[in-house]
Amino acid sequence: MKDEERIGRRSLLDRFIVWRKVNITDRQFTLILSFFVGLLASLAATLLHTLIKHIQQLLTHGFNVESFNWLYLVFPIVGIYITSLFVKYIVKDNISHGITRILYAISSKQSHIKRHNSWTSVVASAITIGFGGSVGAEAPIVLTGSAIGSNLGQLFKMDNKTLMLLVGCGAAAAIAGIFKAPIAGLVFTLEVLMVDLTMASLLPILISSVTATCFTYLFIGSNVLFTFHLDQAWQIERVPATILLGVACGIISLYFIRMMTVCEGVFEKLKSHRYLRLLIGGILLSTLIFFFPSLYGEGYSSLDILLNGKTLTDWNQVMSNSFFYGHSNLLILYIALVLLTKVVATSATNGAGGVGGTFAPSLFIGGFGGFLFARLWNMYKIGVYVPEKNFTLLGMAGVMAGVMHAPLTGMFLIAEITGGYKLFIPLMIVSICAYLTIYLFEPHSIYGMRLARQGKLRTHHTDHTALTLMNLESVIDREVTTVEPEMRLGDLIHVISRSRSAYIAVTDTAGVLLGEVNVNKIRHVVFRTELYDRYNVAKIMTECPATLLAQDPMTVVMRKFEDTDAINLPVIDLEGHLTGFISRARMLTAYRHIVADMSEE
Numbered sequence: 001m002k003d004e005e006r007i008g009r010r011s012l013l014d015r016f017i018v019w020r021k022v023n024i025t026d027r028q029f030t031l032i033l034s035f036f037v038g039l040l041a042s043l044a045a046t047l048l049h050t051l052i053k054h055i056q057q058l059l060t061h062g063f064n065v066e067s068f069n070w071l072y073l074v075f076p077i078v079g080i081y082i083t084s085l086f087v088k089y090i091v092k093d094n095i096s097h098g099i100t101r102i103l104y105a106i107s108s109k110q111s112h113i114k115r116h117n118s119w120t121s122v123v124a125s126a127i128t129i130g131f132g133g134s135v136g137a138e139a140p141i142v143l144t145g146s147a148i149g150s151n152l153g154q155l156f157k158m159d160n161k162t163l164m165l166l167v168g169c170g171a172a173a174a175i176a177g178i179f180k181a182p183i184a185g186l187v188f189t190l191e192v193l194m195v196d197l198t199m200a201s202l203l204p205i206l207i208s209s210v211t212a213t214c215f216t217y218l219f220i221g222s223n224v225l226f227t228f229h230l231d232q233a234w235q236i237e238r239v240p241a242t243i244l245l246g247v248a249c250g251i252i253s254l255y256f257i258r259m260m261t262v263c264e265g266v267f268e269k270l271k272s273h274r275y276l277r278l279l280i281g282g283i284l285l286s287t288l289i290f291f292f293p294s295l296y297g298e299g300y301s302s303l304d305i306l307l308n309g310k311t312l313t314d315w316n317q318v319m320s321n322s323f324f325y326g327h328s329n330l331l332i333l334y335i336a337l338v339l340l341t342k343v344v345a346t347s348a349t350n351g352a353g354g355v356g357g358t359f360a361p362s363l364f365i366g367g368f369g370g371f372l373f374a375r376l377w378n379m380y381k382i383g384v385y386v387p388e389k390n391f392t393l394l395g396m397a398g399v400m401a402g403v404m405h406a407p408l409t410g411m412f413l414i415a416e417i418t419g420g421y422k423l424f425i426p427l428m429i430v431s432i433c434a435y436l437t438i439y440l441f442e443p444h445s446i447y448g449m450r451l452a453r454q455g456k457l458r459t460h461h462t463d464h465t466a467l468t469l470m471n472l473e474s475v476i477d478r479e480v481t482t483v484e485p486e487m488r489l490g491d492l493i494h495v496i497s498r499s500r501s502a503y504i505a506v507t508d509t510a511g512v513l514l515g516e517v518n519v520n521k522i523r524h525v526v527f528r529t530e531l532y533d534r535y536n537v538a539k540i541m542t543e544c545p546a547t548l549l550a551q552d553p554m555t556v557v558m559r560k561f562e563d564t565d566a567i568n569l570p571v572i573d574l575e576g577h578l579t580g581f582i583s584r585a586r587m588l589t590a591y592r593h594i595v596a597d598m599s600e601e
Contacts, residue, residue, distance in 0.1 A: 017156060026159075033204075037149045038207065038212040042211070044122055052137060055131065056297055059130070065321055067321070070290075076285045076296075084354075087355070093114065101113075103193065113150040115147070121141070122141070124355035128354035132289055134361070135298075135349045135355075136358065137178070137356065150170070168193055169207075173211065176210070177212035179225055183209075183416060185208075254437075256399065256402075312331070332376070335375070342364055367393075390423060403438075405439070407432050414427060476581070483504055514541070545569070549571070550579060
């Protein structure tokens, strides 16, 4: 009976798809889908933050703010262990590095994201963060929103270009829904996911962003994520301090990315030792949270203290629940130590088996870095007085811009979530200076650098993007003619007469590539019958100008063709066995088709 119902539903869906193609254009239907993507992404964002809030309140209710709490040593380990069990036995798939996975889907999988990503990241990250995991909820929600867009598009059999756009709509809706920041959602999609801005893509992304924002207001009211009231307007005399803050944010961003890479490398070596990884990461995380409770969860409550505090008494609240409480003379030390250890705590959370992103940690570190900069500036009277709360806000934008390589996202997000548009000029200065500073050392964002190292990162550069979207398998000619080096020339002539290719591969008995015979280069012996029994293949074969591996990205393939000026290049596996040839003409034809497709509106 269930099979019959499933067939009936499928038949109904197929009839709807046929009706839709007749009565509704693809562009119109994309706009309709973008609305539902925004609605569903908003629901997911609201659900996640509600779950996190209730779990944290349940676990930490009644904690003594004036002293340390031993349960900080327990909760994070328990949360990560529960998350790892959920991932291993229910999800049965890797759901970490959410935004990196979206970039990979766009670059290599025609924007196909698995169905379970529409809900599994919400559950896993809620457990991780609720129990104290020092990560952010934004990347899991962005993955969830993108998965919703991808799967809606797949359900209604939209083409790959539309799927890519719907993935962007989901990401934009997720950011807009979390922060109630529709412009930031749009800009995030353009800068971080690198979805090209055209008139065909702008409207659906805007619809998703605005829809998600409106429904989030409907679900949870008008409260914003951070409260901020501007007490002192920005002054032109603060330009030098603002520029220096931007440079400092760039350096902090570099520290964030490099330290994250080192820590991930350490945990990657423990990949096969699940419980050892859980033990090391869990103990490291819980110990850090025990000494620095500001690291618990996303840490937004600590940021709120710095954003709204005006006096030392106000700022000292950031040291609640710790050994530092009541020691106002240690505030600078506490802020600095939290800034330095946040990235370690984030890496330990994900490395031990938790699920979360680096979006919130970048905001957190930026806010603490901005406050530390302003406090030291004022204490030592380096220049004109700068408000600590304003520079906390600017630091959030600066480090986000540096870590994500997204200065526009940093500017608009911080302005929208705090209502701080009166600080838009210093936000621009800090974001641009931070981005320019880190770009000197790291050309890719924290999300894109993993794919960039593999040559799989899609960018706004049309040539590079076209090569990234090309599939090596689709241009390999596997119908190749092979001969062995001992074959007589006379027998080789018969092989050439039956072959369509001007290149004959020479392999040993195991299929390992030894060289090639270029038919165009042996014309001087082809018609000399007296050499047919005296010459063999080994005497006339030549070394291949270059070889390609099946795993090589198309950028490497193109470079080897350019360096060797070859017409054909062989493709081998890791053991050297021949798998086929790639023709320059065939590759360029595929390249032109992709470029032409990308150019269409």
